[in-house]
Amino acid sequence: MAKTKAIVFDLDDTLYPERAYAFSGFEAVSRAFISRLGVTFDLAARMRELFDTSDRHRVFNVIVAECGIGDEVGIVREMIAMFRAHRPTIRLHADADAALSRLRPLYKLGAITDGYAVTQHAKLDALGIRQRVDAIIVTDDFGREFWKPHPRAFEEMSERLDVAHQHCVYVADNPAKDFVAPNALGWRTVLIERPDRVHSGNPIADGGVPDETVTTLETI
Ligand SMILES: [Mg+2]
Structure with missing residues (x-):
């Protein structure tokens, strides 16, 4: 050799x-979007839950659908952009x-x-x-x-x-x-x-x- x-x-x-990166991103996105989404449940915890399901690659789509708000495509795109650009812990x-x-x-x-x-x-x-x-x-x-x-x-x-x-x-x-x-x-x-x-x-x-x-x- x-x-x-x-x-x-x-x-x-x-x-x-890599899992820690995803969870860090979920925290950042949750903080930024929780008021816009108008939810009272723990948004980041729900995202972490979805990460361990077959919805791993569409976590934000599912979250937005669960929040029952319109304009799904627009807000999901914003969430993805923030996730990708956030300063991770x-x-x-x-x-x-x-x-x-x-x-x-x-x-x-x-x-x-x-x-x-x-x-x-x-x-x-x-x-x-x-x-x-x-x-x-x-x-x-x-x-x-x-x-x-x-x-x-x-x-x-x-x-x-x-x-x-x-x-x-x-x-x-x-x-x-x-x-x-x-x-x-x-x-x-x-x-x-x-x-x-x-x-x-x-x-x-x-x-x-x-x-x-x-x-x-x-x-x-
Ligand atoms: Mg690798």
Whole structure:
């Protein structure tokens, strides 16, 4: 096996719990919209409840419908915009925090993350990891068509870190999209399976089988 020189991490559900981001967003949206929606129940609590149902991807639509107000499309769009742009209250997983400190003197470190640019940059700021890695790529900064599994972020990361592909490792949580490009380029790939992850049970993409599976970053 080629010697490892660079370790690159995914963000959501790899370095911090994505669920916590959603809940943080629900708090922000609830605070901003509770009077407009005219409800007396705990709006954020209802959103958290819906997150664990098949309505996860239409939480705000369901909430607005339950409030029985009109103009559903308009207000839902505003709620989504606020959710995506809010300044989240999130923290690194303890093992991720420790791993970044432990690995920093030993390897080049990086992060590659998908998602809306405004959202992912707000998460990076909230987690305070910009100074803790050597390079960060938010794929959406290139455009929607460059989200994983597009290889561009991995090609560019190898260049920015000045480490050849076969010496790079990518650690991520979603085998439906995370490992296709790095596998094809010759990176070693590591799946982290966290118990509370959002993308549990996703089918593995063609060419997306990880080389290794771990349950904590303590052993990386
Ligand atoms: Mg992820």
